[in-house]
Amino acid sequence: MTDSIIGRRNSMRKQFDQIVVGGGVIGCSIAYQLSKRGYHVLLIESGTIGNGASCAAAGMLGAQAEFSSDSVLFDFARESRALFPELARELKEASGIDIELVQKGMLKLAYTQEQLNQLKKMAKFQENAGETAILLTEKAVLLKERKLAPDFLAGLFLPDDGHVSAPMLTSAFARAAQNHHAVLLEHTQVNEIIEQENGLKGVKTGNGSFYCDKLVMATGKDMTNWLPDDMAITPVKGECVSIRPDQPLIGSTIFSDGCYLVPKQDGRIIIGATSFPGITDPVVRVKSVEYLLTRAKQILPAIAYAQMENFWTGIRPQTEDGFPYIGEIPGKQGLYVAAGHYRNGILLSPMTGIMMADLIEGKAAEKYTRSFAVDRAQQAII
Amino acid sequence: MTDSIIGRRNSMRKQFDQIVVGGGVIGCSIAYQLSKRGYHVLLIESGTIGNGASCAAAGMLGAQAEFSSDSVLFDFARESRALFPELARELKEASGIDIELVQKGMLKLAYTQEQLNQLKKMAKFQENAGETAILLTEKAVLLKERKLAPDFLAGLFLPDDGHVSAPMLTSAFARAAQNHHAVLLEHTQVNEIIEQENGLKGVKTGNGSFYCDKLVMATGKDMTNWLPDDMAITPVKGECVSIRPDQPLIGSTIFSDGCYLVPKQDGRIIIGATSFPGITDPVVRVKSVEYLLTRAKQILPAIAYAQMENFWTGIRPQTEDGFPYIGEIPGKQGLYVAAGHYRNGILLSPMTGIMMADLIEGKAAEKYTRSFAVDRAQQAII
Amino acid sequence: MTDSIIGRRNSMRKQFDQIVVGGGVIGCSIAYQLSKRGYHVLLIESGTIGNGASCAAAGMLGAQAEFSSDSVLFDFARESRALFPELARELKEASGIDIELVQKGMLKLAYTQEQLNQLKKMAKFQENAGETAILLTEKAVLLKERKLAPDFLAGLFLPDDGHVSAPMLTSAFARAAQNHHAVLLEHTQVNEIIEQENGLKGVKTGNGSFYCDKLVMATGKDMTNWLPDDMAITPVKGECVSIRPDQPLIGSTIFSDGCYLVPKQDGRIIIGATSFPGITDPVVRVKSVEYLLTRAKQILPAIAYAQMENFWTGIRPQTEDGFPYIGEIPGKQGLYVAAGHYRNGILLSPMTGIMMADLIEGKAAEKYTRSFAVDRAQQAII
Amino acid sequence: MTDSIIGRRNSMRKQFDQIVVGGGVIGCSIAYQLSKRGYHVLLIESGTIGNGASCAAAGMLGAQAEFSSDSVLFDFARESRALFPELARELKEASGIDIELVQKGMLKLAYTQEQLNQLKKMAKFQENAGETAILLTEKAVLLKERKLAPDFLAGLFLPDDGHVSAPMLTSAFARAAQNHHAVLLEHTQVNEIIEQENGLKGVKTGNGSFYCDKLVMATGKDMTNWLPDDMAITPVKGECVSIRPDQPLIGSTIFSDGCYLVPKQDGRIIIGATSFPGITDPVVRVKSVEYLLTRAKQILPAIAYAQMENFWTGIRPQTEDGFPYIGEIPGKQGLYVAAGHYRNGILLSPMTGIMMADLIEGKAAEKYTRSFAVDRAQQAII
CATH class of the missing domain: 3.30.9.10 (D-Amino Acid Oxidase, subunit A, domain 2)
Structure with a gap:
């Protein structure tokens, strides 16, 4: 990742439409979809963009290879796979990067x-x-x-x-988001989530506080710190x-x-x-x-x-059930989660970005929102 | 090996044209060739016929595979390999055994x-x-x-x-020799070689003494006991x-x-x-x-x-030089050796049987007698 | 297995107190316990006694090594293990065989x-x-x-x-049973179970029909033929x-x-x-x-x-649940099963023999009869 | 290797007492010994100092482990091993580097x-x-x-x-030579050896020509280009x-x-x-x-x-004989070779440096000069 995609930190704006925390392939895809729709997006990453599991991945698009029985996730995976040819062209144009x-x-x-x-x-x-x-x-x-x-x-x-190149895909999402005026902030640790009474969200970081209408947590394996106790x-x-x-x-x-x-x-x-x-x-x-x-x-x-x-x-x-969490945290309006994609993060990233943007715009497909809801386990019991 | 090829021990004759000691594939081939030429042959084996290295062999006929430079042994191997098709028919007829x-x-x-x-x-x-x-x-x-x-x-x-079946080849030689009136004596230990002043040879065994004009030692790995010190x-x-x-x-x-x-x-x-x-x-x-x-x-x-x-x-x-010993022991007229065939015993057995019979009849090819002579190391120095 | 434990087939009796089908370690242990208690027992084996899984076993007595959570089977295993020292002496005396x-x-x-x-x-x-x-x-x-x-x-x-020697243990049970006047019939295939209206049981075999009051099936992997459909x-x-x-x-x-x-x-x-x-x-x-x-x-x-x-x-x-079947088949009075001991047949054989003898005498411990009952799955549902 | 040991190339002197070509452990040791004795030394390396076999070595000092029979090289190896404790102190002082x-x-x-x-x-x-x-x-x-x-x-x-750290030893030799005023020229390809009639030597390189009284070639595996045909x-x-x-x-x-x-x-x-x-x-x-x-x-x-x-x-x-070449090339006065140390370059480097300095000063031990002479094969025939 070259310097050019690191945001300039001085005198940067403090207020955004959305803040996405986590610069893996999921966070970058969400930032890309939101900024493409015209929102002002801030993407915060504690290390370097695409340096975690997203970079380690082999980049397989195994929408069929990974499934041997029917499920909502199988449908989601196939829809996501179908997006890649067009996405490859779109990202090449918007970022100059070939996702291979x-x-x-x-x-x-x-x-x-x-x-x-x-x-x-x-x-x-x-x-x-x-x-x-x-x-x-x-x-x-x-x-x-x-x-x-x-x-x-x-x-x-x-x-x-x-398959695609996992590091190239992550970079392409990030750089394309940037070209749509998203701000990328690397090497920035989020220390606390801010929740104001008026519904405004925000994060306190080592580089100051930032505010937004909607906050999306996409921090992969470090998610546990931000999730309710029963969402392991x-x-x-x-x-x-x-x-x-x-x-x-x-x-x-x-x-x-x-x-x-x-x-x-x-x-x-x-x-x-x-x-x-x-x-x-x-x-x-x-x-x-x-x-x-x-x-x-x-x-x-x-x-x-x-x-x-x-x-x-x-x-x-x-x-626990192998499905990702993609949804609003119950009781925390405006606070969203996208995590737990396990071995299929690369494959599912396009649809996850679109679905999160749809969720924020209040128009996501009910089939998916219910299956990937954060509190689905409790729902199932009732 | 069934009973039928074990010689009847009672009242058996004591005097033979040749005695062959060692019932591996080499000894059996020699006994076969000699008996086929009409001699009265006794074959003595300390265990069961074909139960040693001859039985353990994979039976490869690698006349070419085993050689990458010119030598007398290469010629000998190729001559021996060429004998197999006719030998297979001959042994099938004389012994009923298919050498595969x-x-x-x-x-x-x-x-x-x-x-x-x-x-x-x-x-x-x-x-x-x-x-x-x-x-x-x-x-x-x-x-x-x-x-x-x-x-x-x-x-x-x-x-x-x-390749052939090594155990079948050894059995076939033995049984065919028997059909040519050779006597097969198994489970008989040779304790001593008898050398009489009149040139008559013989062996003292656990089952009595036996006499012959020519004695052939073909005891493979146990050969060392019978060879001069410098013939390791x-x-x-x-x-x-x-x-x-x-x-x-x-x-x-x-x-x-x-x-x-x-x-x-x-x-x-x-x-x-x-x-x-x-x-x-x-x-x-x-x-x-x-x-x-x-x-x-x-x-x-x-x-x-x-x-x-x-x-x-x-x-x-x-x-030491990888060539077998096939010849008379110097200074011991009428006492012959056939041993040291290493990995090529099965392949070389037909030619070894023929060459030993020729040696005994005084008509073996000089090319081979010199190269396989027991005292070739000394000759080479001079 | 020497001839001496093969029963004499001519003019042998046709009526026994119990017939045990299956000459593995389980069948032999049952035959031993029953004959020791004075019953006239016939043991039928389709091949040679102790030639199946019983002979293949490593003979481990892992009453502890095989269990990491509480269960009735753990208790049964420990009770069985505790019997071995005395059993070794008893079998040595009754059969002359050291179970090592x-x-x-x-x-x-x-x-x-x-x-x-x-x-x-x-x-x-x-x-x-x-x-x-x-x-x-x-x-x-x-x-x-x-x-x-x-x-x-x-x-x-x-x-x-x-551990013990699995083949020795099986032989010792069989020979000790024989010394207690059990009849051992090897190489005898059971073709059909006879159930008479008066409750008398029996088996039709390639060597004729035999009758008994109680019939015990202990045929290990071949059990499926004799069991109700839902007892896989x-x-x-x-x-x-x-x-x-x-x-x-x-x-x-x-x-x-x-x-x-x-x-x-x-x-x-x-x-x-x-x-x-x-x-x-x-x-x-x-x-x-x-x-x-x-x-x-x-x-x-x-x-x-x-x-x-x-x-x-x-x-x-x-x-299916890892517990053996030891009990009467529901609806088939006088017909017993002992099978499904998986990796612990050797270890569990002494207690299985005793428990089956107790069952036949109507005095087995309720703790075990319930847990190892053939129809336990149905009971659990109710 | 930091910049500090790269020589300044502008306006650098062109004439040296000795030029050593090859910045592996052998070349560096020679440059160190010569500069330590007060000579003006130029060390030329085509890549980076210590980046070839010297850096790849495990650094073993197996003066005994590598030898199982007597030879001049065994003596040389033991003498070299004995130098290490004092050398470690000396290099630490002269270069600041711990050779571990x-x-x-x-x-x-x-x-x-x-x-x-x-x-x-x-x-x-x-x-x-x-x-x-x-x-x-x-x-x-x-x-x-x-x-x-x-x-x-x-x-x-x-x-x-x-053992020592092979990269550290090579660096320490180079830096210590530099501290004794040797000039180190990296990334410089020697294209031609200059031999003037007056006996003056030199090299044409991509960075200009340099001249010297004595030229030492220590280019390891690339030596073949500079050696007479029969010195493979x-x-x-x-x-x-x-x-x-x-x-x-x-x-x-x-x-x-x-x-x-x-x-x-x-x-x-x-x-x-x-x-x-x-x-x-x-x-x-x-x-x-x-x-x-x-x-x-x-x-x-x-x-x-x-x-x-x-x-x-x-x-x-x-x-070919496993001994290094350390000596003057026959017929080429003032042109020296040190190469062919195989697996023992690290171990032999201290003595090789000293012996080459002694050779140049005309006082090397005859025992070694004869055994490591470039034309020893021809001498042996006579």
């Missing part, structure tokens, strides 16, 4: 009879939902992806899933490795039990990801690197000769 | 540039020697053997190498594993750095072999099984789901 | 903070239940078991758990490997995430076990051997140099 | 009988040479290093070997990984078949090293990382939970 959208599909492999049964079930479910999901024999898979180790039984090809968000640590083969080894993203391989546009393959709920230390363990490399080599033997490039970790925020 | 000859070629894989250079050198050498050796690209190899992990650079296909034979321990896939995974024998996979006619794949010079304990180590399975899985990932079948070890006798 | 009871404790290792938390919880639970469970630092564990790879955080020592028993395939180190490497049984190592009295270490629900093919997969060896080597590196000895598989019958 | 000298010994482990025999031979040889080398049983080793996987047979402890230096690629455990795991440096672990003063452990002769691509392969981590985990299981830190590669220059 690749739509060459995902391929889930089955190595055992049990996994094959799951793939068949998934294929049936996807077809019924009107999506394309093609069950391929091992031979057919190998015609598409000839470098895979030929020891699996079958594959499920999801041609409409894909669990941090889930994930570790990734990236490698660079001498030549392209795979075309589509490969999913297999315990491991995925994403062939990025720049020639790298991202191998992910471990999953440790409740762990938040920011280091990559030796054991995890060894596990990811060993597993990936079993799937795609030729990576043995690829170049090691990097390894990193990200903390993904997960809610 | 398969001639689908061997495939050596190169994973690094260095290994590829070696394959190229080998291909050139074989061509110059008039043999077929075809260098294949990775794609061409995968058309032949589509279950291989596609992470190698190239392969060298040797269509004329193959090193025992080399090798461990193998066999597995049984649900369906055929490879057609040809696969050779790779540190591992080979032999697809036997009965559906098993033999994975071999470790190599520990000087070690003679008859157990298979955990480490070796893990090494062979891991290495084989890297080459042929689908074996992960194959059935474990067996594991075993064999002790291969190796001479 | 070893009571040197079990050691559960924690490698991560999460596992350590589980051990602490388990230790607390066990203490509250009046059992000994000692949490040891890594250093303290290494003083006891100095060959363990020193990479864990802590260990929980359960000094009162132990799932077969769970487990694979084991045994190795033989040159010297003892561990004293107590080692439990770790995904693997256990049992040091048997005869010097072997049994490494177990994979777990595949719903799989019943009787082969050991290459992948499983590799997994068990790799995991065991991580825990106990010195096994690298141990001798490979054997590998095998067993199918353990598991009920 | 640690002298806690090296420990070589034997896992097989063959390796144990080698250790015994080595121990005997070292004792005869007057060095301390203590053969320890497994138990004794584990008292010293209790985190090692207890699966080895014995260890050889060499208390006088140790083979580049040998080596890859390393560094990890950071939560707490110290080992005290001494651990050597084992195929892997070493060096516990650096800053808490890291360096795991090295692969060895690929003739390979010079500057990337770390996936296969190498996996190999090093797997092997290290077998030796020291607790590294599984350590933090991954970094990975890198270095190209070590190796001569």
Whole structure:
């Protein structure tokens, strides 16, 4: 992130239509949608924009790959995925940044009879939902992806899933918001939420106080501090490795039990990801690197000769029922939350930005507002 | 080995044309060739026929795969390999046993540039020697053997190498010799060699003494006891594993750095072999099984789901220069040695049987007698 | 299993007090207890006695190691464990067979903070239940078991758990029952259950029909054929490997995430076990051997140099709630079931034998009859 | 390397007593010794000082660990090792840099009988040479290093070997030379060697020409360009990984078949090293990382939970007989070479600096000048 997107802090205005706290992909998408609609938006980030889980993500758009049964979130994910081609053009124009959208599909492999049964079930479910999901024999898979180790039984090809560059998407949202006159304030810690009797909101930060009509909290894993006690968000640590083969080894993203391989546009393959709920230390363990490399080599033997490039970790925020929180906090009018997107933050970011802007304008679809409401658990009991 | 090939011990004759000590594949081949020529032969084995290294062998006929530079042994190996098709028919008729000859070629894989250079050198050498050796690209190899992990650079296909069942070959030699009136004496320990002044030879055993004109020692790794001090034979321990896939995974024998996979006619794949010079304990180590399975899985990932079948070890006798000893012991007229065939005992057994019979009849080719002579080291110095 | 325990089939009696179908450890224990109480018992086994899961078991008596929360089964397991010392003496006298009871404790290792938390919880639970469970630092564990790879955080020592030889225990029960005049009929398939109007029971077999007052079905994984539809028993395939180190490497049984190592009295270490629900093919997969060896080597590196000895598989019958079925089948007076002991068949066999004998005599403890009742699921709903 | 050691290029002098080409540890040590003796020295480096193999080194001072038979190089290595304690003080004073000298010994482990025999031979040889080398049983080793996987047979402890920080040593030599008025010229490519008739030497570079009385070439793997044809230096690629455990795991440096672990003063452990002769691509392969981590985990299981830190590669220059070239090029008076130190550049750098200064002053020990002479191969033939 270069200096140019850091806001000028002196003599800056203090009053905004909305303040968005959290400069991950969710916060940036919301700031983008709101500023695009003509609002005066302030985006506050405690570190650097897009430096947390959003940057650590492999950038998968697995609207189908991640779901095997019907749910409101599945619909939300598919709607969000459908936005990407147009969004890529829009962001390129508004920010100059290419989000590196690749739509060459995902391929889930089955190595055992049990996994094959799951793939068949998934294929049936996807077809019924009107999506394309093609069950391929091992031979057919190998015609598409000839470098895979030929020891699996079958594959499920999801041609409409894909991936983007997670850091580029986050940057593009932020810079496009800025071009729509949003103010970006990095390295600024929010210490307290201000709630005035007249309904005015605001935040006290290390760089002074700022005021707004509507306040949106989108601080990912650090959300817990701002949420009511019964709205737990669990941090889930994930570790990734990236490698660079001498030549392209795979075309589509490969999913297999315990491991995925994403062939990025720049020639790298991202191998992910471990999953440790409740762990938040920011280091990559030796054991995890060894596990990811060993597993990936079993799937795609030729990576043995690829170049090691990097390894990193990200903390993904997960809610109890797996659905994100997108809504107003009960009893706190004008205070909104968007968090808990877990492994699907990149995929869900476009729709989350639009839905939050709709919520603020009082026109969000009831189907989603109810399912992603902050107090849905209490509602369900009644 | 059924009872029928065990000799009847009571009132058996004591005087033979030749006595062969050692019922491995070498001893059995010699007994077969001599009895086929009409001699009265006694074959003595301390345990059960074909129960040592001969039974442990994977049965490869790697006349080309085992050689990358010119030598007398290379010629001997190729002559021996050429005998197998006719021998298979002959032994089937004389013994009723099918030696399971398969001639689908061997495939050596190169994973690094260095290994590829070696394959190229080998291909050139074989061509110059008039043999077929075809260098294949990775794609061409995968058309032949589509279950291989596609992470190698190239392969060298040797269509004329193959394999037999090592236990079946040894049994067939023994039973065919018996059908030519050779006497087979199992579970009989030779305690002493008898040398009479009149040139008559013989052996004292736990089952009495036996006499002959010519005595052939073919006791493999136990040879050291009978050889002059300067004729060291090193025992080399090798461990193998066999597995049984649900369906055929490879057609040809696969050779790779540190591992080979032999697809036997009965559906098993033999994975071999470790190599520990000087070690003679008859157990298979955990480490070796893990090494062979891991290495084989890297080459042929689908074996992960194959059935474990067996594991075993064999002790291969190796001479210092890698050539076998086939000849008369200097200063001991009528006392012959055939030993030290190391990894190529099965391949070299037909020619060794013929050469020993020729030696005894005084008509062996000088080219071979000199190179395989017991005292060749001393000759070389002069 | 020697011939002596196979019943003489000619002119054998046709009418018994009880018939027990299934010659695994459960059936044999029941036959032993009933015959010891003076009944005329017939034990029918379709194959050879103790040749199924009972023989495949590692023989662990993990009354504590297997439980981390309170349940009736935990009480049952502890009562059963307490019977072993006296039972070992009794069976030695009645059958001449040593069941190789070893009571040197079990050691559960924690490698991560999460596992350590589980051990602490388990230790607390066990203490509250009046059992000994000692949490040891890594250093303290290494003083006891100095060959363990020193990479864990802590260990929980359960000094009162132990193990027996599973095949010896099964044989001892069978032979002791025989000495109490039970008749053992092997290689006899039960084709049909006979239910007469007068309440008399019986079975039609390939070797004729036999009759009894009470019929006990103890056929493990094959139980499903005999049970009402809503009483599912799932077969769970487990694979084991045994190795033989040159010297003892561990004293107590080692439990770790995904693997256990049992040091048997005869010097072997049994490494177990994979777990595949719903799989019943009787082969050991290459992948499983590799997994068990790799995991065991991580825990106990010195096994690298141990001798490979054997590998095998067993199918353990598991009920839905994890409790065994021990009771009368509702609506079928005189027809009893004992099955679904899953991984704890060896441990639970003594109490199961006693409880079944008590049930037949109408004096079993209500605490257990209710919890292990065949129709407990229906009861729970009401 | 900060700016301060980059020479000011404008109006700099053109004439020096000596020019040293190559800013690795060898070139820097030579520049230090010469400048310390009062000469005007120019050090030219094509990249940044200490950025090649010198920086990639683990910094081991294995004067004993690397030798198992007598040689002039063994003497040279021991003399060089003995210089380190005084050198550390001297460089600290002259440069302010701590070279992080640690002298806690090296420990070589034997896992097989063959390796144990080698250790015994080595121990005997070292004792005869007057060095301390203590053969320890497994138990004794584990008292010293209790985190090692207890699966080895014995260890050889060499208390006088140790290690330094390779980058710090190189920087310290360079900066100390600078403090003795040497001029350091980085990012300067030498295009041609100038040889005037009057014996004056010089170099044409991208930053102009420089002249001197004596020219020393110390360009490591790039030496081949400057050497006569028959003086081959083979580049040998080596890859390393560094990890950071939560707490110290080992005290001494651990050597084992195929892997070493060096516990650096800053808490890291360096795991090295692969060895690929003739390979010079500057990337770390996936296969190498996996190999090093797997092997290290077998030796020291607790590294599984350590933090991954970094990975890198270095190209070590190796001569045919393993001895470095230190001497004048025959027929080129005033032109010197110091190169080919292979894995021992750090260890040998102090003595190489001193010997080169002595050579230039005409007083180097004949024992070393003969053995390290550039044309020793030709001399040997005569």
